[in-house]
Amino acid sequence: MPRLISKPIPSSEITPREVYLNRRALLAAAAGGSALAMMGKAAFASGLRRPLEALPNTAPKISDTPTDHDLATSYNNFYEFGTSKSDPARNAGTLTTKPWTIEIVGEVTKPRTIDVDQLIDMGLEERIYRFRCVEAWSMVIPWIGLEFNKIAALVEPTSRAKYVKFVTVNRPSEMPGLRSDMLDWPYTEGLRIDEAMHPLTLLTVGMYGQTLANQNGAPVRMIVPWKYGFKSGKSIVRIEFVEKQPVTAWVAANSREYGFYSNVNPEVDHPRWTQKRERLLPDFFASRDTEKFNGYGEQVASLYSGMDLKVNY
Ligand SMILES: Nc1nc2c(c(=O)[nH]1)N[C@H]1C(S)=C(S)[C@@H](COP(=O)(O)O)O[C@H]1N2
Numbered sequence: 001m002p003r004l005i006s007k008p009i010p011s012s013e014i015t016p017r018e019v020y021l022n023r024r025a026l027l028a029a030a031a032g033g034s035a036l037a038m039m040g041k042a043a044f045a046s047g048l049r050r051p052l053e054a055l056p057n058t059a060p061k062i063s064d065t066p067t068d069h070d071l072a073t074s075y076n077n078f079y080e081f082g083t084s085k086s087d088p089a090r091n092a093g094t095l096t097t098k099p100w101t102i103e104i105v106g107e108v109t110k111p112r113t114i115d116v117d118q119l120i121d122m123g124l125e126e127r128i129y130r131f132r133c134v135e136a137w138s139m140v141i142p143w144i145g146l147e148f149n150k151i152a153a154l155v156e157p158t159s160r161a162k163y164v165k166f167v168t169v170n171r172p173s174e175m176p177g178l179r180s181d182m183l184d185w186p187y188t189e190g191l192r193i194d195e196a197m198h199p200l201t202l203l204t205v206g207m208y209g210q211t212l213a214n215q216n217g218a219p220v221r222m223i224v225p226w227k228y229g230f231k232s233g234k235s236i237v238r239i240e241f242v243e244k245q246p247v248t249a250w251v252a253a254n255s256r257e258y259g260f261y262s263n264v265n266p267e268v269d270h271p272r273w274t275q276k277r278e279r280l281l282p283d284f285f286a287s288r289d290t291e292k293f294n295g296y297g298e299q300v301a302s303l304y305s306g307m308d309l310k311v312n313y
């Protein structure tokens with residue numbers, strides 16, 4: 001496993017005021033209505049900062065403090081920009097994220113194309129979630145987004161919609177990693193419909209009070225906090241409601257190592273390493289016990305009752 005940073009970033013280098021102001025800007029965007037909120041909305045859309053009030057946060061409370069912003073935006077997996085952890089921050093600046101639309105199609109009564117800027121009007125929340133990579137490291141990140149079920153409500157899935165497929169952007173001129181054939185591009189992911197509709201599942205447009213950095217999946221990505229990070233596709237351009245379980249990029253690449261479900265599970269090791277313990281970054285050692293469903297068991301375990309999670313890993 002590559003060394004991440006030689007020493008933890010001192011907390012004095014975090015600028016709480018800045019982070020706070022950023023958060024308030026987003027909130028301006030979310031509040032809607034007043035002139036100030038309108039300014040906030042514009043500010044959010046352009047990534048600027050502007051004060052306002054707090055977004056709701058209905059996430060289960062967690063005790064860990066959020067990971068340092070600079071670490072969360074510099075230690076990333078986004079293979080379209082290269083395979084090392086520092087590649088996305090270095091290379092993702094080339095991605096054009098505006099204008100950006102998401103096409104929502106398939107087994108739905110009202111297919112539609114939605115502009116990312118419209119999501120701001122649909123009830124953003126800040127959700128502080130644990131985030132766990134299959135590589136046995138985790139972070140705690142204040143995401144900003146809206147419950148995916150609100151998007152589903154817009155398009156009205158039919159009774160044949162059993163799964164949701166998320167297709168991410170495939171733009172070779174802006175994404176140097178697409179030259180490699182390590183995955184079948186575009187990067188696609190999928191969820192069972194009840195997983196997608198679960199209130200913890202977030203269509204995400206921001207983090208730390210700002211719009212997403214390109215390396216974190218700007219302008220819009222999924223966040224599914226009880227699953228390994230690779231289930232949370234970045235820079236999404238199409239959402240398909242489908243009848244059959246989709247073949248996702250990682251399952252196509254190596255289904256023995258990366259299953260469709262990929263629930264965080266200390267009882268199921270990755271074939272090449274243990275999942276029993278994890279490193280909460282910037283900790284260098286796997287000093288924590290991994291929690292089943294990444295700590296969200298109380299909320300999501302019932303989705304899997306009757307399923308053997310060693311078979312459906
Ligand atoms: N399009 C795309 N989405 C992706 C990936 C990727 O390579 N391409 N990597 C995944 C993996 S393995 C992880 S751990 C998370 C990392 O998200 P972060 O860099 O914001 O922490 O993004 C996921 N989404």
Ligand SMILES: [Mo]
Pocket residue numbers: 077132133134135228229230
């Ligand atoms: Mo990951």
